[in-house]
Amino acid sequence: MVALRKRSRILDRLLDDRGRVKRWPVRRAQQLIVLDHIAAQIEEGVTWNEVELGHMLDGLHAFNDPARIRRELVDLGILARKRDGSAYWKVAPAED
Template sequence: MKSENIMDERGFMNLPILKEQISQFLDKNGRIVRWPKKTYDKINVLKYLQGKFDPDKKYSEIEVNAVLKTWHTFNDHALLRRELFDKFLLERTPDCKEYWINTDKIII
C-alpha cells in the first residue's frame, strides 16, 4: 500500500483504509463496539472518529457528544471526547464551550 493513498487531501487518514485497519472494533454500520487495549489501535480508532467531524465547523460539547454517541455502542462518549482532546485531535476553548478538529498536530 502506497503512503500517498493513506492520507486524504486534508492530511487526514483515508477513512476506508483506516476502517479496514480497525475493523475488529467496528460493527457492520461502522460504529465502534469496544475500546481497544493497544495504544496503536486506540490512536487509529481516534483518528477514525476525528474523520466523523467537519474540520471547518465549531461544535458545542453537546454536538460533540452527539457525534460520538452516533459512532460508538459502548456508552462512554466522555472517554472518547477526553481521548480526542488528550491526543490533540480535538481542540477546545478553556471553558469547554467550543470544540473543533485540530488539523495542525500529528500524533506519532
C-alpha cells in the same frame, strides 16, 4: 502497505456493521487507530458545544463513552476546546 492491511484488520474487528466502534480497545496502538478512524469522520470548520459533540460522537461508537473519546481527541490535539469546555472544534492538520 502492511500497515494499511493491519489497520484494516483491526478496524474490521472493532467496527460494527454500521461502522461504529463496538468497544474501546485495550492496546494503545489500537486505540490510536480507532481515534484516527473517528477523527476522519469529524467535519472541519464546525464548532460544537459539549452536548452537541457528545451526540455526534455517540453516532460513531457503540460503547456509550463519548467523554473518553472527546478527552482522547483533545489530548492528541485532534480537537481543540475553549478553556471552559464550552466549544470544541477539529484542528486542521499541520502542513508538511
